[in-house]
Amino acid sequence: MILENIHTPADVKALDREQLEPLCRELRQFLVEHVSKTGGHLASNLGAVELTVAIHRVFDTSKDRLVFDVGHQCYVHKALTGRQALFDTLRQFGGLSGFPKPRESEHDAFIAGHASNSVSVALGMARARTLQHLDYSVLALIGDGALTGGLAYEGLNNAGASGEPLIVLLNDNGMSINPNVGAVDSHLSQIRSKPAYYHFKKWYRGLFGQHPMENPLYRFNHKVKTSLKKALWPGSTLFEDMGFTYLGPIDGHDLDRLVHVLAWARELQCPVVVHVKTVKGRGYSFAEQNPDKFHGVGPFDPETGLVKKSGGDDFSAVFGRTLAACAAEDGRVCAITAAMADGTGLAPFAKEFPDRFFDVAIAEGHGVAMAAGLAKQGMLPVFAVYSSFLQRGYDMLIHDVALQRLHVVLGVDRAGLVGADGETHHGCFDALFLSEIPGFTVLCPASFAELRRMLRQALFEIDGPVAVRYPRGGEGDYREDRSGAPVVRLREGEDVTLLTYGVLVNQALAAADLLERQGVRTEVLKLNQISPLEYETLAPWLAGKKLLAVAEDAFGAGCVGQRTAAILAQHGQAPEKLVLINLGKTFLPEGAVPQLEHQAGIDAAGIARAVQEART
Structure with a gap:
């Protein structure tokens, strides 16, 4: 066994090349074994095994800053930084967090429980490094949908223009950006990921001194090359137009190429995007075939992939079924989610009413604003969103919904304490901030029966913006419907x-x-x-x-x-x-x-x- 002898990233660096692939296999077995007992985010971590190993071959995360986005990709990182023995307590009370936590280890640079903030945070760290005249690398590992959030583009826009040495690792597992297609793309990506290409590029830049863009000949050649590349390989231009050097796409399961590309990105000393293509759920067939199911999963049988369900209904499912029933009665009812169709119980609605179902990805502010537009034009939009995620849409709740008293309905899922996801996910603010917004009605069902009744009230009986807040999981002993009075x-x-x-x-x-x-x-x-x-x-x-x-x-x-x-x-x-x-x-x-x-x-x-x- 190799993994049991890995206690620090220095142990990863000390391994021979032929030991790395067995290490990756052991890491995947380790993840399946432990997450099957505790539950957690499995598929995204299985896909990030080689990438994380490569990071620890090239960088020193006790000094270099690695900012995760989203943070649930960090399990392999935790296993390689001295926390293997704690995995039996993953997401348990007093145990190992499912997200990066600096209080756990010096290798965790920043708390990362939500999404789309990594580039902004990393740029702040890079600027602090420059101002303090220090020497370390800063990396933002973004993926699993986080690039669909608007804040990511604000960070990219500013970081690319800054000139600060900064590496953005785009873990593209099919949930970030559309894949490039075609033979030219495949050929060019292979060329660009080979060490010889990097050495040539480095030598060529060196011919023109420390500031090659000041040389007219270099600028002319660069302009010609960029024009050709935009014609042949348009997928890379978004990042380069923002000021980044773009490397990729790279096979995220090819350790040799990953190590070479990361080392080259570090040497470039400028804003760099490394586009890495990975397979979510890699190495565990059940997760590869059903990555959504194994994204965030409860305890399961690793031999069959069957989740060990506790049984019974939950508030999210009741909400989804009730909303679908309302949509069948009134063609104005439509549903919005932010990359959480299953989690919010809207998957059946999406199947039954695809034309009235909108997944806006990890963009809650956009979801709220779009709901306002729908409401303004006479529809009955319902935005089903986790309480802690709704916080990202607060500004739009005030400016786009409340100021015009638009009839937008919020299904505030995961209100109150949520359990294993911890402090970044508890829904303990919505009761405070929604109640302070003028014109908002906030309803609080205590049972499934009350949820059914209150959702209908929110849609058909109450004017203006309405929030119906309900918890994760099932109902308690109270199962009455006493929702007739305040x-x-x-x-x-x-x-x-x-x-x-x-x-x-x-x-x-x-x-x-x-x-x-x-x-x-x-x-x-x-x-x-x-x-x-x-x-x-x-x-x-x-x-x-x-x-x-x-x-x-x-x-x-x-x-x-x-x-x-x-x-x-x-x-x-x-x-x-x-x-x-x-x-x-x-x-x-x-x-x-x-x-x-x-x-x-x-x-x-x-x-x-x-x-x-x-x-x-």
């Missing part, structure tokens, strides 16, 4: 009033049971709508309460509890004592949702404890 009482009690919304009602009701056994009679109220919050709605239920406790799986600043207390206080009806039970200001790590709720004190035991402490 506030409903789920349990009576005289000692304490416990207010909450969404699926946290399950913990609130369980906390009320605990408190009952301790002699505390607890009233449980459920908010079906957290925006708008108005005194006339709240007062009949909350005015002048003795002890009001508000439980939320959101951060504390600007939370529903604070806003409710402020509204009551403005009218002289503040509670005698207020207890806010929420996430405070702490980013929670990866882990199972019950574990995270317990750590944050928003599970039944934590809520009951907070209430009892407030009563003493």
Whole structure:
């Protein structure tokens, strides 16, 4: 075994050439073995094995800065940088993160849980290096769809014009840009990826001194060459027009070529794009045949590729089916997703109504703005998007939707704590920022039945922008539909009033049971709508309460509890004592949702404890 003796990237550099391909095979076996137990992002990592090994043959990531984009491509990197023994804890509470985390290792340059920011971050690092007169390489490894985000092009535009030595590695696995085609392309790419070509190019540039573009003859030859290349090989011109030297496309599973190209890119000392073609899921037949299925996968049987499902329905699937039913009733209903058709439950909608389904890729801001255009012209657009991803569309929510009170519906998936993806993916901000946008109605179903009803309300009964927020996974013990009013009482009690919304009602009701056994009679109220919050709605239920406790799986600043207390206080009806039970200001790590709720004190035991402490 070679892999078990790899503890640092220096061990990778020390390997003989003939040991590298066996190492890659072992890495793929390692990934399948561990991800099959813990779940995680498999297909993208299988495709990046040779590329990651080549990076560690050429660069020193303890000093050189490697910025991942998207970050879930980092498993091989982690295995080669001293973290193999931690893979049994991958994405588990207190274990190894599924994304780069500088707190884990000096080899992780930057937290990377979302997408399209790597070139911008890398350019900042490169400029810091130049200003500080230091010597190290900066690489942005972008792929798996991240190049579909607009921020990537902002970064490329600025980086290419900067002249800063910077290497952008485009891991093109079929989810980034369209492939080049044709015999000329294939032939030229082979020529350009051979060491002899690089040595010749380096020698030729050297003939004209340190600044060849200042020489008229070099400029003339360069202009002729560029014109010919644009005619024969148009795929490379996007990056070169931005100021990059373009190398590729390179076979991303050919280690020798990868090593040569990366070494040449480092020597060029200018902005370089290295276009690497990889196969998502490479080396594991089930993942190669179904890369989408094995993109983010739960525990599975490595022999059959069958996912070990926990069984039962989930909010995303219920949302997708309900939206498809609404679309069958009304031809104005259309669906938008940002590269998450399966994750948001929209795959059946896409199949049934392909003309009314739009996947905008990793471009949430564009998705929101496009929804605004659809709404302005009379359609009923529904943008299904993960809560943490919706943050990228915040500006458009204000300027393109709310200012014109357009009837755009948001299906805010993964609201609240999401579990194994950790701090970059928890949906703990949408309840705060959506509620602050004028004109937005924010609905919070606590069961599948309420989700079905609230989505119909959002589409057909409410004017202006509406968000329906719901969690990842299935429903709890609460399975009723009490969505007919903004506030409903789920349990009576005289000692304490416990207010909450969404699926946290399950913990609130369980906390009320605990408190009952301790002699505390607890009233449980459920908010079906957290925006708008108005005194006339709240007062009949909350005015002048003795002890009001508000439980939320959101951060504390600007939370529903604070806003409710402020509204009551403005009218002289503040509670005698207020207890806010929420996430405070702490980013929670990866882990199972019950574990995270317990750590944050928003599970039944934590809520009951907070209430009892407030009563003493």
